[in-house]
Amino acid sequence: MENFKYIILGAGPAGLTFANRLLALGETSFLVLEKDQEAGGLCKSKVVDGSPLDIGGGHFLEVKNRKALAFIFQFMPKAEWRQYHRVSTIRLDKSEIDYPFESNIWQFSIRNQLRYLYSILTAGSVFGKPKPENFKDWIIWKFGNQIARDYMIPYNEKVWSVNLKTMGTYWLNKLPKSSSKEIVLSYLQKKSKVAIPAHALFYYPKNFGFGEVWKRMAKKLGNKIRYNEPIESIHVHNKIINGKYHGSFIITTIPWRVVNFLPSIPDDIYQAIDSLQYSSIRVSYYPEQIQTHAQWTYVPNKSVSYHRCLYRSNFCTNARGYWTETNKKRAELHSTRHQPFWINTFAYPLNTIKKLEATKMILTYFSNKQIFGLGRWGEWEHMNSDIAVTKAIEMANAMDKKYHLL
Ligand SMILES: Cc1cc2nc3c(=O)[nH]c(=O)nc-3n(C[C@H](O)[C@H](O)[C@H](O)COP(=O)(O)OP(=O)(O)OC[C@H]3O[C@@H](n4cnc5c(N)ncnc54)[C@H](O)[C@@H]3O)c2cc1C
Structure with a gap:
C-alpha cells in the first residue's frame, strides 16, 4: 500500500x-x-x-x-x-448571420426579420410571464415561438440529444440578460447591442x-x-x-x-x-x-x-x-x-x-x-x-x- x-x-x-x-x-x-x-x-x-x-x-x-x-x-x-x-455565426437554412441571434435579426431577409422580431417581442418574458422550470418552455418564454422553432429548440436538441423538458433552467441565470430595448436598438442600428455570453475576447495559443x-x-x-x-x-x-x-x-x-x-x-x-x-x-x-x-x-x-x-x-x-x-x-x-x-x-x-x-x-x-x-x-x-x-x-x-x- x-x-x-x-x-x-x-x-x-x-x-x-x-x-x-x-x-x-x-x-x-x-x-x-x-x-x-x-x-x-x-x-x-x-x-x-x-x-x-x-x-x-x-x-x-x-x-x-x-x-x-x-x-x-x-x-x-x-x-x-x-x-x-x-466572430461566430449561425447557419439557418440559406442564411448565415452573426451570433447572438437576437441582436442580428437585421441580417435576415425581410420576411424572416418580421417573423423573428415578432417572435422575440411577443415572448412571454417580455410581458413578465413567470419563468418556466423546464428548458424547452424556457426557450419559448425567452425567444418566442418562431425563434424557438427554427433555432433554439433544434440546436439544443442536437447538442444534448435529450428531451429538453427534462432539463432545468437554473443554469441559465448566468447568461447576460438582453432587454427588448437592446434588441430593437440593435435592429434599428444594424449593430449588436447585446452582450455575448462567453468568449467575447479569448486567448488561443x-x-x-x-x-x-x-x-x-x-x-x-x-x-x-x-x-x-x-x-x-x-x-x-x-x-x-x-x-x-x-x-x-x-x-x-x-x-x-x-x-x-x-x-x-x-x-x-x-x-x-x-x-x-x-x-x-x-x-x-x-x-x-x-x-x-x-x-x-x-x-x-x-x-x-x-x-x-x-x-x-x-x-x-x-x-x-x-x-x-x-x-x-x-x-x-x-x-x-x-x-x-x-x-x-x-x-x-x-x-x-x-x-x-x-x-x-x-x-x-x-x-x-x-x-x-x-x-x-x-x-x-x-x-x-x-x-x-x-x-x-x-x-x-x-x-x-x-x-x-x-
Ligand atoms: C465541446 C466542448 C467545448 C468546450 N469549450 C471550452 C472552451 O472554449 N473554453 C473552456 O475553458 N472550456 C471549454 N470546455 C470545458 C472544458 O473542457 C472543461 O471545463 C475542463 O475540461 C474541465 O476540467 P476537469 O479537469 O474538471 O475535467 P476533464 O477535462 O474531463 O478531466 C477529467 C480527467 O479525469 C480522467 N478520468 C476520467 N475517468 C477516470 C477514471 N476512471 N480513472 C482515472 N482517470 C479518469 C479523464 O481522462 C480526464 O483526464 C468545453 C468542453 C466541451 C466538451
Missing part, C-alpha cells in the same frame, strides 16, 4: 491545477491518478494534418478570475497566446493547441502523476483506491458513475449518482479550407449531423481545414465516412431538473468521508476550464490551510 496525504483522481485541468497548487504551497505528499496515457482531459490537443486540433472540441481561454489567469500564465506566458475577438498549457502543468508534476491508471474502486471508509493507494484526502475530478464504491454506500446516494446524466461528443476533422471570417458556426438544421463547425485557420497559426462537433447519439445515426474522429464519452454534464438536489446529496455524503468532488465531473457542473482552475486553486488553498499540520 502506498500512502499519501492527498490522492487526486483525474489529470484534467481541475486535477492538474489542484496538484500544482499543492506543490506551490510546499505540499509534496500527493499523487495524481489518470486513466489515459496523457494529461489534459477534455482540453487535450493533437497535431492533425500538420496543425493542432482540440480533440475534446473547440477550446478557447477566457478567464475572469485574475489569480486563475496569473496561474495559467505561469505555465504558458501571455506572450505565447494570441487574443481574438469572437500562438504555436500550439489548447492542450499545451495542461501538458506543461503535467510536466511540472513529474512522477507525481501515474498514467494508464483507471480508477476502478474507492473504499469509502478507509479511502483506499484500486486496493493499492491510500490517501487521507481524496479529490475526485472523475465521473462519480464510473467508480465502484466499497464496501457499499446508501441506496439514496447510489440513486443520486445514477440520476446524473451526460452527453458524449464526436469531433471529426476535414481538410477542406472553408472561406469564412468566423472562428466557428452553429448549425441548428437537423438534416446536418453536427451542431458546431470550427474553422481552425481563423484562430490557429498556419492551419487549414475545419472540425465538427456532433452529439455521439446523432453521429451514430449519420455516416462516419469522414476520418479521423475522436469520441469524448463524458463531454457535457446534463443540467437535468433534479441535478442540483442530487449533486448536493452526493457531495455532502462524500465530503463527510474526506472525499471531495472537484471540477466538471466531481461537481457535475457545466463549467469551463477557467472555472475548473479557479475552483481547484481555491480548494487547494483552503485544504492546505485547514490540514497543513496533519
Whole structure:
C-alpha cells in the first residue's frame, strides 16, 4: 500500500491545477491518478494534418478570475497566446448571420426579420410571464415561438440529444440578460447591442493547441502523476483506491458513475449518482479550407449531423481545414465516412431538473468521508476550464490551510 496525504483522481485541468497548487504551497505528499496515457482531459490537443486540433472540441481561454489567469500564465506566458475577438455565426437554412441571434435579426431577409422580431417581442418574458422550470418552455418564454422553432429548440436538441423538458433552467441565470430595448436598438442600428455570453475576447495559443498549457502543468508534476491508471474502486471508509493507494484526502475530478464504491454506500446516494446524466461528443476533422471570417458556426438544421463547425485557420497559426462537433447519439445515426474522429464519452454534464438536489446529496455524503468532488465531473457542473482552475486553486488553498499540520 502506498500512502499519501492527498490522492487526486483525474489529470484534467481541475486535477492538474489542484496538484500544482499543492506543490506551490510546499505540499509534496500527493499523487495524481489518470486513466489515459496523457494529461489534459477534455482540453487535450493533437497535431492533425500538420496543425493542432482540440480533440475534446473547440477550446478557447477566457478567464475572469485574475489569480486563475496569473496561474495559467505561469505555465504558458501571455506572450505565447494570441487574443481574438469572437466572430461566430449561425447557419439557418440559406442564411448565415452573426451570433447572438437576437441582436442580428437585421441580417435576415425581410420576411424572416418580421417573423423573428415578432417572435422575440411577443415572448412571454417580455410581458413578465413567470419563468418556466423546464428548458424547452424556457426557450419559448425567452425567444418566442418562431425563434424557438427554427433555432433554439433544434440546436439544443442536437447538442444534448435529450428531451429538453427534462432539463432545468437554473443554469441559465448566468447568461447576460438582453432587454427588448437592446434588441430593437440593435435592429434599428444594424449593430449588436447585446452582450455575448462567453468568449467575447479569448486567448488561443500562438504555436500550439489548447492542450499545451495542461501538458506543461503535467510536466511540472513529474512522477507525481501515474498514467494508464483507471480508477476502478474507492473504499469509502478507509479511502483506499484500486486496493493499492491510500490517501487521507481524496479529490475526485472523475465521473462519480464510473467508480465502484466499497464496501457499499446508501441506496439514496447510489440513486443520486445514477440520476446524473451526460452527453458524449464526436469531433471529426476535414481538410477542406472553408472561406469564412468566423472562428466557428452553429448549425441548428437537423438534416446536418453536427451542431458546431470550427474553422481552425481563423484562430490557429498556419492551419487549414475545419472540425465538427456532433452529439455521439446523432453521429451514430449519420455516416462516419469522414476520418479521423475522436469520441469524448463524458463531454457535457446534463443540467437535468433534479441535478442540483442530487449533486448536493452526493457531495455532502462524500465530503463527510474526506472525499471531495472537484471540477466538471466531481461537481457535475457545466463549467469551463477557467472555472475548473479557479475552483481547484481555491480548494487547494483552503485544504492546505485547514490540514497543513496533519
Ligand atoms: C465541446 C466542448 C467545448 C468546450 N469549450 C471550452 C472552451 O472554449 N473554453 C473552456 O475553458 N472550456 C471549454 N470546455 C470545458 C472544458 O473542457 C472543461 O471545463 C475542463 O475540461 C474541465 O476540467 P476537469 O479537469 O474538471 O475535467 P476533464 O477535462 O474531463 O478531466 C477529467 C480527467 O479525469 C480522467 N478520468 C476520467 N475517468 C477516470 C477514471 N476512471 N480513472 C482515472 N482517470 C479518469 C479523464 O481522462 C480526464 O483526464 C468545453 C468542453 C466541451 C466538451
